[in-house]
Amino acid sequence: MVNNRERILIVDDEEMIRWTLNWKLSKEGYSCSEAGNADQALEMLTDHSADLVILDINMPGKSGTELLPAIRTDFPETAVVMASSLNDAGIIIQCIKEGAQDYVCKPFSLGDILLSVDRSLAKSKLETQIWQHYKFTADKPGEQMAEIRGFFFGAVENLVYSLEANDEYMTGHSRRVKDFTLAIGRQLELSSDTLEEMQWAALLHDVGRIAVDPHILNKTDKLTPDEYRHIMSHAVVGPNMARPFISNRVAGIILHHHDHYDGRGIDQLVTGNDIPLGARILSVADAFSAMISDRPYRPAMSAEQALAEIERCTGTQFDPVVAHAFFNTAGFIKLDED
Numbered sequence: 001m002v003n004n005r006e007r008i009l010i011v012d013d014e015e016m017i018r019w020t021l022n023w024k025l026s027k028e029g030y031s032c033s034e035a036g037n038a039d040q041a042l043e044m045l046t047d048h049s050a051d052l053v054i055l056d057i058n059m060p061g062k063s064g065t066e067l068l069p070a071i072r073t074d075f076p077e078t079a080v081v082m083a084s085s086l087n088d089a090g091i092i093i094q095c096i097k098e099g100a101q102d103y104v105c106k107p108f109s110l111g112d113i114l115l116s117v118d119r120s121l122a123k124s125k126l127e128t129q130i131w132q133h134y135k136f137t138a139d140k141p142g143e144q145m146a147e148i149r150g151f152f153f154g155a156v157e158n159l160v161y162s163l164e165a166n167d168e169y170m171t172g173h174s175r176r177v178k179d180f181t182l183a184i185g186r187q188l189e190l191s192s193d194t195l196e197e198m199q200w201a202a203l204l205h206d207v208g209r210i211a212v213d214p215h216i217l218n219k220t221d222k223l224t225p226d227e228y229r230h231i232m233s234h235a236v237v238g239p240n241m242a243r244p245f246i247s248n249r250v251a252g253i254i255l256h257h258h259d260h261y262d263g264r265g266i267d268q269l270v271t272g273n274d275i276p277l278g279a280r281i282l283s284v285a286d287a288f289s290a291m292i293s294d295r296p297y298r299p300a301m302s303a304e305q306a307l308a309e310i311e312r313c314t315g316t317q318f319d320p321v322v323a324h325a326f327f328n329t330a331g332f333i334k335l336d337e338d
């Protein structure tokens with residue numbers, strides 16, 4: 001049950017769908033209102049802001065895909081979940097690119113909608129928090145900034161972890177990546193400033209997944225090359241989302257965290273030691289954490305299997321110096337902290 005009565009606007013031309021969603025979401029504690037078309041929805045948003053809009057696509061008059069950019073521009077703190085019978089990968093990707101937090105295909109179960117609403121509100125909260133932090137710190141002096149950044153790190157950390165907690169495949173991932181990254185960094189005797197940068201990069205390395213179509217992320221079949229490229233776009237989108245409050249060095253680490261040491265990663269521009277050291281470290285930590293977790297398309301590997309895989313890819317995907325440092329720390333890494 002939601003306690004703070006987050007407001008949801010349901011936009012659909014079918015009265016029965018509006019009524020059913022209103023009934024279910026109100027029962028869960030949300031405060032719901034309804035609009036039968038795009039113009040009415042814009043009027044209602046202007047009068048009373050909403051935390052989230054559930055938006056149908058095919059409606060008489062303006063369609064949901066036409067309304068979506070207007071909502072994202074005029075009401076940037078309002079999350080949007082598209083709900084449509086159009087199950088077309090091109091339309092889904094377009095909606096996610098235009099700023100929808102999620103896309104649910106009709107006919108949907110009420111459980112699907114509830115999950116999507118929870119997840120989308122958490123994503124939207126994170127985006128808003130990042131933006132508010134930027135506005136708040138823009139004119140503060142250095143010492144205050146350091147204190148605020150420390151405080152803010154904890155807040156963002158909590159948001160990232162709670163966002164992941166809604167995803168059975170990602171739960172605990174960023175926490176593990178942060179721990180592994182710091183362990184490798186200490187093994188390589190990096191400075192405390194560099195370790196702090198690594199910590200931010202590890203926490204936010206996958207924040208760009210917010211912009212990735214969840215249907216592609218959770219696909220159990222083999223991905224097409226286009227779908228794989230779409231997923232990998234999170235490394236480019238992430239630094240742009242977090243740019244207001246991370247340094248260029250942290251942005252560079254996130255941007256290159258899927259680069260391969262031998263230059264054979266997707267759309268890779270730099271290779272070998274030209275890849276930032278932080279990205280080479282994050283790459284090993286991220287891969288190890290992913291391998292020991294279940295994924296939609298495969299079960300988790302054991303730690304021993306994952307270590308063997310890192311070893312197999314050392315010198316191709318992974319920097320040998322970083323991989324070696326990781327092997328030296330692996331015996332001390334706690335794997336059961338979730």
Ligand SMILES: [Fe+2]
Pocket residue numbers: 205206234235257258286
């Ligand atoms: Fe990633």
